[in-house]
Amino acid sequence: MDTITCLNCLQEVSYQKDYHCSNCQTLWWGYENKDRIPSSFLKSQRNPLGDTSSFTQENTPAMASPNLDMVIAWLVTHTEGQPNLLHELKEGKYILGRAIPGSIPDIALNQDQYASRKHAEIKVTPQEIYVVDLDSKNGVYLNGHSQPIGRSFPQALGDGDTLQVGETKMVLRTRQVVKDEITALKTVRKMPYQPTVRIKAE
Numbered sequence: 224m225d226t227i228t229c230l231n232c233l234q235e236v237s238y239q240k241d242y243h244c245s246n247c248q249t250l251w252w253g254y255e256n257k258d259r260i261p262s263s264f265l266k267s268q269r270n271p272l273g274d275t276s277s278f279t280q281e282n283t284p285a286m287a288s289p290n291l292d293m294v295i296a297w298l299v300t301h302t303e304g305q306p307n308l309l310h311e312l313k314e315g316k317y318i319l320g321r322a323i324p325g326s327i328p329d330i331a332l333n334q335d336q337y338a339s340r341k342h343a344e345i346k347v348t349p350q351e352i353y354v355v356d357l358d359s360k361n362g363v364y365l366n367g368h369s370q371p372i373g374r375s376f377p378q379a380l381g382d383g384d385t386l387q388v389g390e391t392k393m394v395l396r397t398r399q400v401v402k403d404e405i406t407a408l409k410t411v412r413k414m415p416y417q418p419t420v421r422i423k424a425e
Contacts, residue, residue, distance in 0.1 A: 227261070228405050229253050230309055259311060295347050296397040297407040298330065301385065303416055305334075309408055310393075312352070317345040319388050320357075337361045337422040338389035346377065352395065353377040354386060363388055367417035385417040392417060 226235045229244040230253030236245045244252050254260050293313060300308040310317075310330050317329040320342040330345075332338040339359040346353040355377050356363040362371030364387035365378065372378040380386065382397040394414060396407035 227252050230404070230408055231306065233405065233409065254309075294398060294404075295349060296352060296382075296395055297401075297404055298345070298386070298393045298395055299408060299411040300391065301394045301411050301414065301416065302390070302392045303419070305391075307408060307412055309404055311404070312345065312347045314347050314349060317347070318357075319343045319345065321389075332389055332391050335389035335391045338391065342388050343386075345380075352380045352397070354380055359388075361389060361422045364420045367420070369420055371420075383414075387417075387420055390419055390422055392419065 226237050228235050229247060229249060231249040232244060232247040232253075234244070234246045236252070239245050242252075242257070243250055251257055251260060294311045295314060296312040298310040298312055300306070318341055319330045319338075320328040320332060320340050321335065321338045322328060322331045322333050323340055326340065328341065332342070337360075339357070339361070341357045342359040342361075343363050344355045344357055346355065354363060354365075354372070356372055356374045358374050362374075363378075364371050365380075366385050367387075380395050382395060382400045384395050386393050386395065394411045396411065401407045401410060
């Protein structure tokens with residue numbers, strides 16, 4: 224039977240019908256949601272998660288342009304006392320913020336009371352990755368610096384940079400430096416935490 228590496232415990236485990244890791248019991252084997260689970264693993268299980276439009280099946284049309292579907296980088300949550308959540312970044316734009324009914328950002332920071340509904344935007348191209356503060360209430364911080372980046376002005380990001388949105392810190396790992404999501408997650412877990420810029424409650 225094909226196996227999958229759990230992003231939480233980093234153990235190689237076999238498929239379970241309840242979609243939990245057999246080693247650490249993490250739902251979806253540590254992936255953000257079922258849409259993030261590798262399609263190769265899903266196809267090997269004959270699409271056990273049911274008929275959803277996001278999963279490739281035998282008779283579906285060819286996938287979109289490989290360039291648009293290629294993972295360029297990963298954003299990994301790296302905040303003290305929180306699990307390391309991994310987000311794939313492909314070419315395009317990603318809104319970071321707090322979800323409200325009827326409006327769910329691409330990367331949700333629902334446990335962070337200091338995150339705005341639309342706090343920041345990540346812009347990903349094959350050559351560059353930028354972050355833009357979307358005129359948030361509490362600003363966006365880079366690499367522990369006490370002063371936030373400029374509002375509405377693109378700030379270039381590089382591999383290993385730590386981005387703070389609200390009081391949530393995330394580390395960027397790029398495919399130019401790390402080969403896959405498991406390596407990205409392992410290396411971030413070994414990194415020291417950047418200082419957290421504390422947000423003053425009003």
